[in-house]
Amino acid sequence: MSTAGGLQDALSGLLTVAARAGVAEDAARGEALSLAAALAESAPGAPADWAKAVPGGTTQDFFDAAVRGRRWRGAPTAVLTELIANSSPEKAAYAEALAEIASAACTLGEPTMRVVGNASVAAAAQLQAAGARQLQVGAITPPADASHAAPAPAEAAASAEAVETAEPAKTVEELLGELDELTGLARVKQEVHRQVAVLRVEKLRTEAGLKSPTITRHLVFVGNPGTGKTTVARLVSGIYKALGLLSKGQLIEVDRSELVAGYLGQTATKTAEVVASAAGGVLFIDEAYSLTAGDTGADQYGREAVDTLVKEMEDRRDDLVVIVAGYPEPMEAFIAANPGLASRFRTTIEFENYTDDELTDILTGLAEASDYELVPESLDKFREILVATPRDSSFGNGRFARNVLEAAIGRHAWRLRDVTAPTTDQLRQILAEDLTDEQIEDEDQGDQA
Numbered sequence: 001m002s003t004a005g006g007l008q009d010a011l012s013g014l015l016t017v018a019a020r021a022g023v024a025e026d027a028a029r030g031e032a033l034s035l036a037a038a039l040a041e042s043a044p045g046a047p048a049d050w051a052k053a054v055p056g057g058t059t060q061d062f063f064d065a066a067v068r069g070r071r072w073r074g075a076p077t078a079v080l081t082e083l084i085a086n087s088s089p090e091k092a093a094y095a096e097a098l099a100e101i102a103s104a105a106c107t108l109g110e111p112t113m114r115v116v117g118n119a120s121v122a123a124a125a126q127l128q129a130a131g132a133r134q135l136q137v138g139a140i141t142p143p144a145d146a147s148h149a150a151p152a153p154a155e156a157a158a159s160a161e162a163v164e165t166a167e168p169a170k171t172v173e174e175l176l177g178e179l180d181e182l183t184g185l186a187r188v189k190q191e192v193h194r195q196v197a198v199l200r201v202e203k204l205r206t207e208a209g210l211k212s213p214t215i216t217r218h219l220v221f222v223g224n225p226g227t228g229k230t231t232v233a234r235l236v237s238g239i240y241k242a243l244g245l246l247s248k249g250q251l252i253e254v255d256r257s258e259l260v261a262g263y264l265g266q267t268a269t270k271t272a273e274v275v276a277s278a279a280g281g282v283l284f285i286d287e288a289y290s291l292t293a294g295d296t297g298a299d300q301y302g303r304e305a306v307d308t309l310v311k312e313m314e315d316r317r318d319d320l321v322v323i324v325a326g327y328p329e330p331m332e333a334f335i336a337a338n339p340g341l342a343s344r345f346r347t348t349i350e351f352e353n354y355t356d357d358e359l360t361d362i363l364t365g366l367a368e369a370s371d372y373e374l375v376p377e378s379l380d381k382f383r384e385i386l387v388a389t390p391r392d393s394s395f396g397n398g399r400f401a402r403n404v405l406e407a408a409i410g411r412h413a414w415r416l417r418d419v420t421a422p423t424t425d426q427l428r429q430i431l432a433e434d435l436t437d438e439q440i441e442d443e444d445q446g447d448q449a
Contacts, residue, residue, distance in 0.1 A: 007036055007053045010104035014097035021090035023079050031077045034069030035098065036105040039118040041066045045109030064257075071253055071286075073122045074366075074402050075230060076129035078252055078277075084130060085241075085250035085281060087169075095130035099123035113410025120409050121402065124370040172196065172242040179235050183365070184358040185228055191349045192236065195219075199243055217245065218313070218344050220335065221325040223351025226397030229325045230284065232351075237282035240321055247319050248280030256290040259305045267304040275312040275320070282321045289330035292337040310340035327393065354397050356386045363401040372409065373428045381432040408434040 011032055018028035033054060040046040041063075050065075051057035076084065077098060083091040102123040106115055170178075176196065179189055202215055217240065221229040234251045241249025254274055261270045275283060291302035313322055324331065324345065331348075335341050354362065363382055367374050374382075382404065389395065396403065411434040416422050 006104040006107035007050065007101070010097070010100040011053060013100055014094070017090055017093045017097045018079070021083055021088050021094060023083070023094075027079055031069070031072070031079055032098070032101045034065040035072050035077060035122065036069070036101050036108065037062050037065035038067075038069030038073055039102055039105035039122055040108040040115055042112045043109035043115050047109075049108040068257065071230070072125075073118055073406075074125050074399075075234075076126055080126060080130060081234075081252075082248075082250040082281075085237075085248050091130045095126040098126040102126070113414055114407050115410070116413050117406030117409035121366065121370055121406050128369060170238060170242060172200075172239055175235055175239045175242060179232065182228060182231065183361045184354050185232070185351065188228070188232060188349055188351055191347075192232065192239075195347065196239060196243070199240075199245060203243060203245070216344055216346050217321045218347075219321070219323045220331055220345045220348040221323055221351060222328040222331050222348060223325075224327065224353055224393060224395065224397060226395075226399035226402075227351035227353065228398060229351055230286075232349075233282060233284045233323050233325075236323070237321070240282070246281055246321065250278070250281035251284055252278035252281065253284045253286065255286045256302070256305075259285070259291070259309075260301045264300055264304065267301050268308045271305045271308040272312055275309065275316065278320060278322075279316055280319050282323055285322065285324045287326045288324035289326045289334035292334050293330065306338050306341065310338065310344070313340075313344055353391065353395070356383060359386060359397070359401050362398050363405060366402055366405050367430060370405075370409070371428065372405075372412075372430050373425075374430045375432070377432040378408075378430050378435055381435045385435065404435060405430075411435075411437070 011029065014032050015025055015028055018025065033050070037046075037050055040050065047059040047062035050062045051059065054061060076095075080091065080094055080098060083094055088094075102119040106119050176193065179192060182189070198215060199217065205211075219236070221233065223229060230251075230253060233253075237246065237249045237251045240246045252274065259267070259271045259274055261267045291306050293302075309322070313320065322344075324334070326334070328350070335345050360379055360382060364374055364379070385404065389400070408430050412430055415431070415434060416426060419426065
């Protein structure tokens with residue numbers, strides 16, 4: 001349906017901002033392409049269009065990039081996180097450029113309505129994190145035909161206005177306040193508060209010349225997907241910085257694919273480089289047990305990554321915190337697999353599944369952050385969907401709520417496709433019919449009749 005021109009132009013703009021901010025070109029390019037792939041993943045023909053913007057890119061490269069970029073559909077990217085941590089004057093401009101990347105993703109292949117929703121939520125997440133003005137939902141172009149959603153124009157995701165003045169660093173109390181405002185997570189909040197109290201007193205005792213036991217700051221987060229582990233990790237990184245325990249406070253989120261290389265000997269270098277990028281902040285390793293999983297224990301590559309990680313944690317113990325996360329039982333096996341891990345990860349925080357009321361609050365909050373409003377009937381429909389959804393280990397919790405919203409935003413755009421001058425309420429309100437495909441299916445049947 002389209003070419004990669006939109007993505008190439010957006011990428012060029014982002015690299016210009018990255019250069020001004022002193023960001024390595026490869027890092028900026030890599031995460032931008034990963035974000036675009038993650039947003040356009042469901043669009044037919046998107047891999048081919050995406051590959052046009054990547055010299056030598058293949059369909060497999062597209063899907064590999066999509067896996068890496070999924071985490072940024074609802075959270076700031078790694079480079080943006082570091083720019084924010086360093087109070088870079090380019091943080092808002094970089095967020096705007098990422099919003100352009102999100103918009104350009106809607107020009108890849110033949111976007112589904114989910115792509116439009118993905119792009120809207122992702123753009124809002126980048127802009128909000130950098131303190132830029134929120135996405136203007138009225139700028140999104142509704143779908144052009146009956147089978148696919150039309151791409152959002154570039155200006156839809158880039159209606160941000162940079163904040164020129166640097167924001168003051170947040171205090172421990174402010175960050176704990178943000179933690180307390182999160183939906184649910186009562187036990188998590190209690191444990192983080194306890195950790196802060198212990199570390200604060202330890203720091204004061206050291207400053208007073210008193211002896212203090214060595215208290216490990218590294219953490220294990222266990223729980224099902226979408227239970228807020230990354231969000232809490234980001235707050236922890238800020239809290240540790242505010243306590244003076246970390247110099248920067250950025251969060252670098254990785255998984256096995258970003259630690260393990262294709263050949264033995266290269267993994268140690270790759271892992272060390274990742275840890276170096278997290279120095280001064282928090283390294284968050286999701287599904288960490290994948291490094292030691294298997295019928296016969298860790299493979300050689302995973303073992304090399306773990307051994308390197310343990311060494312780097314020791315070498316950088318004064319200015320690095322590592323948080324490992326995953327399902328409860330596999331994480332127990334992961335920690336037990338290496339004596340170095342067992343001695344460094346002594347605190348485990350359990351993240352419980354959200355209740356229906358909490359998931360409804362999360363959905364409402366996500367909608368408000370993107371300048372949408374869920375009418376009462378749409379909330380009732382969401383509760384019906386929750387009742388009918390199995391809650392096994394694959395249930396996405398907060399991610400489920402986000403996915404529902406992303407799909408609803410796409411259907412909302414489709415519903416307004418023939419409205420020439422929609423009102424502000426029409427542009428903002430998500431109706432019950434936007435939460436399912438029933439209306440679209442009825443229209444398709446009517447067309448066929």
